[in-house]
Amino acid sequence: MCDTCGCQDENNKYGIKFPGDKTHNEANIHDHYHEHEHDDEHHHHAKKIRLEKDILSSNNLLAERVRGYFESRKIFAINMVSSPGSGKTSVIKATIDELKSKLKIYVIEGDQQGTLDADIIKQAGAEVIQINTGDGCHLSAEMVYDALKKIDPQSGSLVIIENVGNLVCPAMFDLGESKRVVVSSVSEGDNKPLKYPNMFLSSDLCILNKMDLLNYCDFDLSLFKDNIRRVNHHLEVIELSVRGKSNLKAWFDWLLKNVNP
């Protein structure tokens, strides 16, 4: 259905498919080219103006400004994204525990409500600021920009932005980060990269958490890596377990290498 002009398209408006259906969803690609009757005589004088304006441009412009701020202060900033419950906060807490003696760490916490994660991070010993998105499903560059003005991170530090737990919306919003890190976990299944390809396509590093559960889950590690390569062959994977304290060093090394290039 097209709510904009009130016409109806009863055919497959959500792109509903049977398994194995590889056809282009023509019904779904109805491009709203209907001949509406316009009684406006002005229409004859109307002119077509080519705007060619990227709809996300205001976010992208502000994101570039944030990126420039980070670069000028030699700050390494990561945007951590994942579905809810993959262990972003645990990874961040473990990172603070390990690196707080070597680095100044700031955390920008994004959650729909409350300060639960921010409280954990504060206790771990990092400077933290919480952004509550309310009804929103992602952080935007503007929120990060405002948060940065408040926390004023010092030169050479590490800024960790923990995005809202959601593998869909945050993929589209550049926050000005230096690198994007997607956290996935063994208990979520090996097909996450194929189900949420935009997030895996836009990320620079994938942390595969909860490796201690590998024997308890139907998770095929080589299939997971194949799936990642099909979506983004540049995406590096670090397998670790925060709870099992395994291979965290690979992650810390990755961070240190980027903070002090």
Added chain:
Amino acid sequence: MIMHELSIALEIVDQISEYFETSELSKVFEVEIDIGELSGVDKDNLSFMLPFAVKGSVIENSIIRFNVIKGKANCLSCHSDYDILEIYDVCPFCHNFEKQIIQGKEFKISTILAD
């Protein structure tokens, strides 16, 4: 939870309003939006959100058209161009998955018809 399509719908309204205010235009009849199949924006969610976003704006009564742009990739192994439905599709000629997406990520206001 509001999906990102609402903030995007509001963004469309803001950008056209901004252009409208600095131009000599009096009415916007049509808005044409290019939307790539791989852009991450769901056209139907966006169509659903737009009527709320346009209320009281300069495009409240405008027709909004979508040009859906199909996904295309260039194979990094055999260098053929091929159509992709999903980001993870492999090259139909050599079955390699390493690719560069060359079309289908677009998401922009392409034209407005105005007086």
